[in-house]
Amino acid sequence: MLRVIFSRIGSIAIVMLLVALMVFSLIHMAPGDPAAIIAGDNASSEQIASIRERLGLSDPLPLQFFRWSFAAIRGDLGVSIFSGVPVFGLIRERIEPTVSLTAITIIIALMIAVAAGVLAAANAGTWIDRAVMALSILGFSAPIFVVGYVLIYVFAIQLKWFPVQGYTPLGAGALDWLRHLVLPALSLGLAYVALIARITRTAMLDVLAEDYIRTAKAKGVAPHRVLIKHALRNAGIPIVTIVGIGVALLIGGVVITESVFNIPGVGRLVVDAISKRDYPIIQGVTLVFSAVYVLINLMVDLSYGLIDPRIGRQ
Amino acid sequence: MSASRRRFLQGVTAAALFPSQLPRARAQGYAASKRTLKAVMQADLRSFDPVWTTATITGSHAALVYDTLFGLDEQQAPKGQMVGRYGVSDDKLTYTFELRDGLRFSDGSPVTSADCVASMRRWAARDLAGQVLFQTVADTPTRDDKTFQIVLRERYGLVLDTLGKTSNSLWIMRKKEAETDPTQQITEIIGSGPFVFNRNATKMGATYVYDRNEAYRPRGEAPSGTTGAKIAKLDRIVWENMADEQTAIAALQAGEIDFYETPPIEFVDQLETDPGVKIDVLNKLGNLGFIRLNWLHPPFNNQKAREAMLYVVNQADVMKAAFGNEKYFRTCSSLFGCGTNMENHENVGWFEHGQDLKRAATLFKEAGYDGRPVVILQPTNLAPLNTTAQLVAEWLKQSGINVQLAASDWGGVVARRAVQAPPEQGGWNIFASWNPTSTFASPISFPGHAANGTKGFIGWPENAEWEASRRAWTRAETLSERQEIAKKMQANGWNFVPETLTGQFVAPVAYRANIKGFLRIPDLIPFWNVEKA
Numbered sequence: 022m023l024r025v026i027f028s029r030i031g032s033i034a035i036v037m038l039l040v041a042l043m044v045f046s047l048i049h050m051a052p053g054d055p056a057a058i059i060a061g062d063n064a065s066s067e068q069i070a071s072i073r074e075r076l077g078l079s080d081p082l083p084l085q086f087f088r089w090s091f092a093a094i095r096g097d098l099g100v101s102i103f104s105g106v107p108v109f110g111l112i113r114e115r116i117e118p119t120v121s122l123t124a125i126t127i128i129i130a131l132m133i134a135v136a137a138g139v140l141a142a143a144n145a146g147t148w149i150d151r152a153v154m155a156l157s158i159l160g161f162s163a164p165i166f167v168v169g170y171v172l173i174y175v176f177a178i179q180l181k182w183f184p185v186q187g188y189t190p191l192g193a194g195a196l197d198w199l200r201h202l203v204l205p206a207l208s209l210g211l212a213y214v215a216l217i218a219r220i221t222r223t224a225m226l227d228v229l230a231e232d233y234i235r236t237a238k239a240k241g242v243a244p245h246r247v248l249i250k251h252a253l254r255n256a257g258i259p260i261v262t263i264v265g266i267g268v269a270l271l272i273g274g275v276v277i278t279e280s281v282f283n284i285p286g287v288g289r290l291v292v293d294a295i296s297k298r299d300y301p302i303i304q305g306v307t308l309v310f311s312a313v314y315v316l317i318n319l320m321v322d323l324s325y326g327l328i329d330p331r332i333g334r335q
Numbered sequence: 336m337s338a339s340r341r342r343f344l345q346g347v348t349a350a351a352l353f354p355s356q357l358p359r360a361r362a363q364g365y366a367a368s369k370r371t372l373k374a375v376m377q378a379d380l381r382s383f384d385p386v387w388t389t390a391t392i393t394g395s396h397a398a399l400v401y402d403t404l405f406g407l408d409e410q411q412a413p414k415g416q417m418v419g420r421y422g423v424s425d426d427k428l429t430y431t432f433e434l435r436d437g438l439r440f441s442d443g444s445p446v447t448s449a450d451c452v453a454s455m456r457r458w459a460a461r462d463l464a465g466q467v468l469f470q471t472v473a474d475t476p477t478r479d480d481k482t483f484q485i486v487l488r489e490r491y492g493l494v495l496d497t498l499g500k501t502s503n504s505l506w507i508m509r510k511k512e513a514e515t516d517p518t519q520q521i522t523e524i525i526g527s528g529p530f531v532f533n534r535n536a537t538k539m540g541a542t543y544v545y546d547r548n549e550a551y552r553p554r555g556e557a558p559s560g561t562t563g564a565k566i567a568k569l570d571r572i573v574w575e576n577m578a579d580e581q582t583a584i585a586a587l588q589a590g591e592i593d594f595y596e597t598p599p600i601e602f603v604d605q606l607e608t609d610p611g612v613k614i615d616v617l618n619k620l621g622n623l624g625f626i627r628l629n630w631l632h633p634p635f636n637n638q639k640a641r642e643a644m645l646y647v648v649n650q651a652d653v654m655k656a657a658f659g660n661e662k663y664f665r666t667c668s669s670l671f672g673c674g675t676n677m678e679n680h681e682n683v684g685w686f687e688h689g690q691d692l693k694r695a696a697t698l699f700k701e702a703g704y705d706g707r708p709v710v711i712l713q714p715t716n717l718a719p720l721n722t723t724a725q726l727v728a729e730w731l732k733q734s735g736i737n738v739q740l741a742a743s744d745w746g747g748v749v750a751r752r753a754v755q756a757p758p759e760q761g762g763w764n765i766f767a768s769w770n771p772t773s774t775f776a777s778p779i780s781f782p783g784h785a786a787n788g789t790k791g792f793i794g795w796p797e798n799a800e801w802e803a804s805r806r807a808w809t810r811a812e813t814l815s816e817r818q819e820i821a822k823k824m825q826a827n828g829w830n831f832v833p834e835t836l837t838g839q840f841v842a843p844v845a846y847r848a849n850i851k852g853f854l855r856i857p858d859l860i861p862f863w864n865v866e867k868a
Contacts, residue, residue: 057753060518068518075519103381103388105520106539114538166579173585185585186577280578283586285541292578293379293540296716298746 029322033315040311041093045086048300055300059102089304098305103297108305112287118188119286122209122278123271125202127264130210130217135253135260137214138221143248145226153218160215165274169208169281176204186283205282209274213267220263224256231255257328265321272310369867370570372850374594375583376860379576380543383532384520385506386458391771394504395860398561399545399572400441401506401526404432404451405499406561409855411676413495414562416554417446417507417527423494430485430494431478437552440509441531448483453513455485455498458505460517465505467779467809468497492812493779501561502774502858529553529567529863543574545862558864560856565863568852572862587612587845593867594846596860599718600658606845613850614843616663618857620772621841623672624653624719625783625834626727627794629764632757634704634736641832642685643698647730649690654838656726657719664840670784670828671821673839675776676814681826695734708739710758712751712766716744723767723837752793766793772839773857778805778824786833796833 056073073079077088092099098108141153177185183204189197228234229252237247276288283289287306294302376395382388385397406416415421419435438446452475459465459472474486485494498505512521524532529551536544547567556563575592577583580599586592588609598606598614606612626648634640654664668686671677688694709731713724728738741751741763748766756762774781784805785791786798804824811817844860846853849868854861 057750071518101539104383104539105522111539115541170581173582178585178589181589185589185591186582187575187586187591281582283575283577283579283582285538285576289578290540293576296744296746297379297381298750 026323029319033319036315037308037312038090041090041308042086044304044307044311045089048304049082049085055102055298093305093308098308099301101294101302102299108301111290111302112305112309115285115287115290117190118284119275119279119288121188121191121198122202122205122275122284122286123268125199125206126210126213126271129206130213131264133210134214134217135221138218138260139225139248139253141218141222142225142229142252143244145222150222153222157215157218160211160218163211165208165212165277166281168211169205169278172204172208173281188282188284188286201282201284205278205284208281209271209278212274213271216267216270217260217263221256221260224259225252228252228256254328258325261321261324261328265318268317269314272314371573372569372571372594372862372865372867373573373575373592374860374862375575375577375586375592375596377597379540380574382520383524385504386461386517387520389503391502391858394502394858396532396543397504397506397526398528398859398861399530399863400524400528400532401508402438402528402565403499403504403506403561404455405495406563407496407499407501408559408562411496411560413499414559416499416562417451421495427490428487430487432483432485434481435552435554438527439550439552440525440527441548441550442509442525443550444509445480446507446527447480447510448477449480450510450513451507452477452483453510454507455505457508457513457515457517462503462505463782463785464493464497464500464503464777464779468494489810490812491809492817493809499561500777500780501856502771502780504561527551529565530572533571541576543576545572545574546570558854560854561859561861565861567863568866569862584845587847590847593850594844596844597842598845600660600663600843603660603663603843603845611848612845613848614845615853616841616843617853617855617860618771618841619855620672620674620857621663621839622769623667623772623775623839624657624723624767624769624837626723626765626767626837627752627783627792627834628796628832629758629762629794630796631755631789632762632764633707634699634702634709635764637702638831639698639702640704643695643702643734644835645685645829645832646688646691646695646698647734648727648835648837649730650836650838652690653723653726654840657722658840663843664838667836667839670775670825670833670836671778672772672775675772677776677778677818677821679818679822679825681822682829685829690730692730692734695730699734699736704736706737708737708758709764710739710741710762712748712763713740713742714745714748715742719769720745720748720767724765727765727767755789755795767837769837769840771858778808778821783834786831794834796831798827798831798833800827801831801833 056069056076056078059072060069077085089099096109100107101111137153141150144150173185176182183200187201189201191198234247234251237251275286276292279286279288280292291303291306294306376392378392380392380396381390382393383396385393403416404418405413408414417434417438418432420433421431423430434446434448440446455475459469468491471487471489471491472485473488475483476486477483507527508521509525512523512525515521529548530545531548533544533546547570551567553564553566558564577586583592583595584598584602584606587595588611590611603614607614626644628635628641628644630636650666658664665673667673668680668683669678671679711724711728714720724740728740731738751761751763752766754762758764770781770783778784782792786796786801788797789795801824804820804827808817808820811820850865851868852865854864
């Protein structure tokens with residue numbers, strides 16, 4: 022097992038190096054001179070040259086890349102071009118809302134989606150199955166921002182049950198924290214619910230057709246025990262896999278959801294940075310998002326062994 | 336254990352059974368408190384340094400935190416603000432200023448003449464009008480802690496106007512910050528204005544917090560423009576950076592925010608029907624839209640092609656497509672903006688003639704247009720400019736031009752418009768934007784009024800006669816002299832065509848009906864004197 026972990030960590034390092042190289046190259050291939058953007062319209066060419074020199078933008082690209090990547094390894098992601106604030110500090114300041122939103126979304130989505138998927142599989146071919154599948158198509162088709170606006174209109178403007186926008190830190194009160202996250206989590210989670218529900222249904226249908234399920238039923242095991250203990254556990258690997266892959270979907274959705282609900286998270290940070298061409302922030306956040314995604318996939322890989330001990334032994 | 340589980344279940348059941356009872360009380364809590372004003376401004380506050388950046392949002396930030404030596408009243412006349420008494424020598428070469436009593440920075444230190452001189456010098460290194468003023472300044476000696484002078488080499492008619500101007504104003508900082516290299520940002524935000532920036536409560540990119548400056552000493556006169564009493568009637572002002580326009584509208588209607596600086600024009604009708612919301616135009620001069628033509632490359636390195644553009648653009652159509660509601664726009668033929676004191680109607684035959692694509696096609700032919708693609712920068716995330724780019728592209732096609740729209744977000748346009756290389760190597764031919772109309776009124780405040788070639792503003796027009804007139808305008812001592820020079824400038828300007836205009840529009844603001852006291856100042860949203868009922 023340890024060997025597996027170390028080999029995975031090795032491959033993560035290579036992936037992260039490639040990600041860093043790509044992020045750096047893309048940013049530097051984009052048209053325009055960051056020094057000219059910083060200097061503004063009134064700046065003289067001498068002022069632009071001085072800024073370029075100060076930021077090290079006149080140095081050869083490989084040198085700039087090595088300087089940036091070595092600093093990133095030490096946790097120094099540079100400073101924002103415009104605000105002058107360290108990027109690491111900005112990300113740290115914004116991480117709580119994003120983690121909160123993602124965690125609540127995953128919890129809500131798993132609760133709804135797994136139950137819906139199991140229900141659909143257990144009632145395959147009936148109206149329940151068709152209803153769950155129809156709702157999942159709706160979940161896939163409805164854009165996050167449309168769902169968000171509808172939820173805001175109904176639950177915040179008309180019913181006044183929840184706030185329109187904003188975020189309250191967990192430290193300022195759990196109830197208020199939760200109230201600010203319910204609507205965003207529902208908007209963000211809809212596509213995720215649809216995805217997991219469909220995979221759960223398919224995986225469950227495969228498992229329910231296995232001989233050992235028939236044997237369990239023949240032995241008189243209660244139907245819910247057959248579904249949960251015998252079928253769901255064995256359908257776990259595709260579900261866990263899709264939960265991991267779906268995190269990428271969530272990360273993309275977080276960017277939109279945070280904008281619609283005005284949540285000051287990392288998604289908003291990167292959207293604002295892109296519109297301003299604040300390159301250090303774009304680079305830093307992309308790197309952090311990539312690292313999170315790679316780590317989640319590592320956790321998913323390692324969890325296979327827990328779900329199916331045969332994989333662990335191999 | 337069982338008791339706490341029961342209590343938990345009771346709570347969950349209560350929330351499930353009576354959701355409509357609980358949220359009503361909650362919803363009241365989401366509204367901003369009476370002593371705090373929550374505002375969504377036009378953009379995120381990228382930088383806190385009003386010298387380092389010309390961004391309007393940073394000007395509004397500076398208006399809260401810092402104060403100015405002079406201000407301009409509603410008639411655009413300069414009046415002392417931090418300066419109490421002042422005078423000018425008989426030869427009009429030495430201006431002497433004395434600071435008011437009791438001026439203090441928010442850290443408790445007194446404002447001294449050394450702070451003022453250092454602030455003035457740093458500002459003059461970046462600001463266009465400041466640079467022009469300081470070309471005539473021989474020295475800025477301090478006489479004592481409260482008195483300083485500006486000694487000129489030659490007469491300059493706009494000393495007080497320049498010190499008091501409302502766009503890219505001269506904000507007074509501590510000497511410590513004012514000695515920062517003007518190409519680098521200041522790191523401490525300490526001013527002597529009516530509010531204090533609260534860095535601890537601020538979250539960069541999300542929320543910016545300003546608290547009332549208890550030590551601020553307002554002037555005694557009634558407020559007028561940026562002159563007179565600046566009274567902080569609120570304890571706290573919070574700027575929320577809200578990216579989504581629909582969310583901001585919903586938050587305003589729900590009372591979660593109090594002020595929205597730039598509600599999209601298509602939502603204004605909807606907001607007008609809400610009794611809890613007021614629509615107002617604070618900046619009556621508004622903004623003037625313009626199209627910059629790249630003088631460095633064909634076809635607009637030829638005067639005939641630039642002249643053709645005057646017949647390509649139909650301002651009324653651009654404005655209608657971009658803003659819809661005719662209440663908020665007008666057409667304008669003056670290079671110095673309409674409604675300003677430099678507005679004039681010299682050499683505007685093209686405007687009176689109106690759009691004429693056949694004539695434009697002939698002029699392009701006379702310019703030797705060879706069919707090469709004309710690249711128009713198209714910012715897809717700014718609806719008015721996106722529409723403008725598409726309309727101009729269509730009109731140019733009808734005039735026989737091979738058009739290429741270069742779509743990107745505004746950030747991409749800002750990056751590309753500075754490129755002087757040919758269009759096929761990442762450059763461009765046409766880009767549209769707008770600027771506050773008040774800046775157009777001064778030949779030295781709007782960067783686009785420079786016609787000094789590649790050293791100047793994007794588009795890089797060059798015209799020696801225009802540049803000489805700009806210098807003459809700054810030396811003129813009376814308003815009527817300046818107006819005469821402005822007429823001559825425009826007569827020449829519409830011959831060499833530094834840019835074309837797309838119309839003038841105002842941007843209404845929206846705020847809760849219980850807010851009052853906004854001052855009508857071009858370029859700034861001042862929150863002093865604003866109160867909440």
